[in-house]
Amino acid sequence: MISAFEHPFLSGLVGDEEMAALLGIEAEMAAMLRFETALVEAQAELGLIPGETAKSIAGTIATFKPDMNALKNGTARDGVVVPDLIRQIRQAVEGPSNYVHFGATSQDVIDTALVLRVLPCLDLLDRRLAVLAGAFADLSRRFGERLLLAHTRMQPAMPIRVADRIECWRAPLQRCIERLQPLRRSIGVIQFGGAVGTLEAFGDKGTALRAALAARLNLIDVPQWQSQRDRIAELANWQSLVTGSLGKFGQDVALMMQTGGAIALAGGGTSSAMTHKQNPVDAEALVTLARFTATQLSGMHHALVHEQERSGVAWTLEWLILPQMLIAVGGSTAVAARLIKRIQTIGHDLGS
Known part of the structure; x- marks a missing residue:
């Protein structure tokens, strides 16, 4: 493979x-x-x-x-x-x-078959995003009143509550969930012409x-809508929003591990050369998947340009890109769920 x-x-x-x-x-x-x-x-x-x-x-x-x-x-x-x-x-x-x-015509079959496969994917992602939003809310209940040192422009700033940072992870996912219903209506349509x-x-x-x-x-x-690909581009946009939001979570966790003491994870990636290291593998994967999906989004916007009533070029480009994006957003939600479960503590007690 x-x-x-x-x-x-x-x-x-x-x-x-x-x-x-x-x-x-x-x-x-x-x-x-x-x-x-x-x-x-x-x-x-x-x-x-x-x-x-x-x-x-x-x-x-x-x-x-x-x-x-x-x-x-x-x-x-x-x-x-x-x-x-x-x-x-x-x-x-x-x-x-x-x-x-x-x-x-062939496009009637292929585009409608795509829609019939995408809708269960959206159902799966809807369930996963709801679980992730709930998991972030649970983290906030457990550790939200602890303190963290905020960083702006990668430099130490001033203390914030752990809940403030967790909300920056949770809220975008909630908005992605809210965008799903109109997205389903947009994408869940017959193509027959x-x-x-x-x-x-x-x-x-x-x-x-x-x-x-x-x-x-x-x-x-x-x-x-055979040559009108805005529905497909809208789906791709949403996927990039999901992976980008989870990529922000991953990036924050990786940086918190770098400074030490701000977060503790159960387990972690090991090094073949330095056995003392705990590499933030899941956090890194979230950043990678976010960047991958953002890169593919450009291709999906190129695929908006169908010549006249049908384009073999733009259509084939969709086939190359869209399934990979869907797998990437699925992988991102799975990795994020795994990473959240590994978080043992965040921030510092007020009395410490």
Whole structure:
């Protein structure tokens, strides 16, 4: 494995197996097949294709196992996986197969499948952020009235309460949680427009079909957005806010350990050369993940620029970047939870 997030040992530092399972190939294929099933069912419901044909196609998809090597070769040829996937499904269908993927385009499948995978990721992150916010509040209850020496511009300033610093860790996470509901509404939408976004294959039933398809997938019905990538960029922005906020927590912990006495952690990273050292590994990982995600955010903003009705360039750039960002934000929340649990004490008693 080349990616650090799936590497046999680097993944122990920055990876997130739970998030990876929500984004991996099995989840991606299941989401694409779910789209195709919902499509034929919705089309049958509106009388656009025969009901028995829809049942046959849905039944085939329910047990369909793709030839992954053929999908790989097809993607190299076509630039997208869907043409070969549809070819394989049509070969597997007994009876008329021309209604498989009828009137849809590759982007409808891939973008909707992305949405179907991202929403469970957001649910997972919502739960984790709530736990982290609660853990910071608990730290404040335990140690909040102790004193710390504040530092401004990296220089000693004056005493503050431990609660003051912890609030700087907790409050941004709470705001990230509050941003999640409007983000879900923005990202949790159907993408269905056909070849050029006009639903031209369905005549006056196009918008009704889109609404029926959205309902079957538990998504919000909106007009096609295939070349409008602000929804995806907004998701990337939010992820950078999360990792950046947790990176601030990690940076503060690392600096507090450097000065000594301000914080005590259970365990810690060891050195192969200096056995007396306790390296702030989790804190460092949070800073690294924050910087990684901030760097990837620039790429996602480049991916906003779609030429005309569809861009193979910008779309492929999203595929390279967005899953890595999601794994990074998942890893960041997991590392932060681990680091909080290791905190034994912060600050100094008022009487000491």
